[in-house]
Amino acid sequence: MQQLNCSSSCQLTDDFPICVAVCAILGLGFVLGVPGNLSVLVILIKRLKENNFTIRMMLSLAVSDLLILLQLPVWMWAVLHGWVFTSTACKIISYVEYWCIYCSAFCVTLMSVQRYMHVLHHHKWAKLGTRRENGLLCGIWILSGVFTLYAPVQRDVGCEQYGFLYCYQQFRNKTEQVATLLFEILLFVICFFLLFYFYYRLYRGVNESPFSSSNRMTKLVTRIVVAFFIFNFLVPVANILIIIAIFLNNQNFYKHADLCGNVARALTFLNSCVNPFLYTFSLRGLQRD
Template sequence: MQHYNNTNNSIPYRATPENVAISAVLGLCFGLGIPGNLAVLVVVGQRLKNGNFTLKVMFSLAISDLLTLLSLPLWIKALLHGWIFGLVLCKMISYLVYWGIYSSVLGVTLLSVHRYLQVLYSRKWSKLGRKGELMLLIGVWILSGVLSSYSLFQRQVTFQDRDKLLHCDMKYKDDGERVRILVLETVSLFVVPFSILAFSYFTLNRKVSHMVLFRSKRMTKLVARIVLVFFLLWIPVHINNVLMIAAALRKSDRLLSFTKILAGLFGALTFINSCVNPFLYAFSAQVLRRQTPMGEST
């Protein structure tokens, strides 16, 4: 660490334009997302006693969003002035962010699958019971914690020549390790969830259109909005991951440098997702207000 400090102090640094732009986006996400998700916890939390599983998943998503958003002041500080918080905090904060990201992905996937099963196979879902639903939610958080654990090992504090700053960033031993981690992220955060979501949504949409379930359609549309916004904001990240994999396999330093810059810009979009959901809930507040003790009447 002493080597880093000496290097950082001996060379004047200036935040790059992209870092300034990313910091502005992250600051906006923090200002909107924190109070928005806290409001979701309060409003939705008051209705959890009704036993509505959709609301329970939304409550869990709000916690996931807060887990990622609460760290934003540290990342903004690091983008503008470098990472000055040490290696341990670098690893722990990164792990919490990744944990929140994975729990969000799995939570949105569970939200869509639940809607599919509850509407089309309600009797089978009802057999699960409240304990079974609770175990599903706990399982999502445990699995998310396991899947994100690699960040504890991959995150390191390194000095970057591009902006002359220390950064808490992913550090790979070689291109092979880079490819393995990126493939893991792409498959677990996009390919598998998107396949499940696409099947659930299109099948549900096709069958519900022939059913007289007007109230059910309202909640189905809310879930669809959450899913659609989620993947619109995440697709650029995974496209860039594929480009990074190609750069590593082709040993292209120019393409790799370009994708690293895009990674920061596209990564900011994922934080936007964390502050958008509360507004989706507010936009569909009528749906949430009309929830009944039976859970899925809307």
């Protein structure tokens, strides 16, 4: 759009196999995740009358995951055929995508804190009340929205480094790019640390209690931590590789690291498919612990 030598399709570039692989991952996420999250929404909405904070957190998670997955056909088309929408659409879709991804990660993290407090410090958590619990959920959406403000500023339509028209991050300089990558790495490290720490403390507490069976909790804790780590850890790894490539000023290394980043970000969408099965279908088991 902005450059005459820009192709409108990834099919005309040497990276077409990578584009196909990314679309395959996104397509799998859409086919599995949308029906799963819709089913979860129906189940959870029926149970809202129970006034259970765990259910409200899962509902918030399902909404954010569903909004992420509903955008996948747009990105699949853009990867294979180029960006055919306006620059404004690029900014809005990117903002919603980042907003929901951060919200999903924060919901998962809050679940670990809530389960720890509810099981081992029930009386302290009960003092919050419904209003403050809802305030926590609203705070997650607001905080995610604030953290995502950089997305529409940096995203625009143009001829990116692989030679085709796309909606991608355009940095004014290397300092801005490194700062953005470090910010995303820091968010992952904080979320994963809190997730692991509180579930580990929960497992230890339940395991030491003579009144609770920890077998079910052990399996669930393992699945939650492993799933979050598997589907998300490649993004900060790719970001680190990109930062190294920037400091080395190695364009070939940078291109390969960026391609790894594209595949890694596509894999994070699969986490939105796993979440409904991981949390909702474990709800009954959690309430018995």
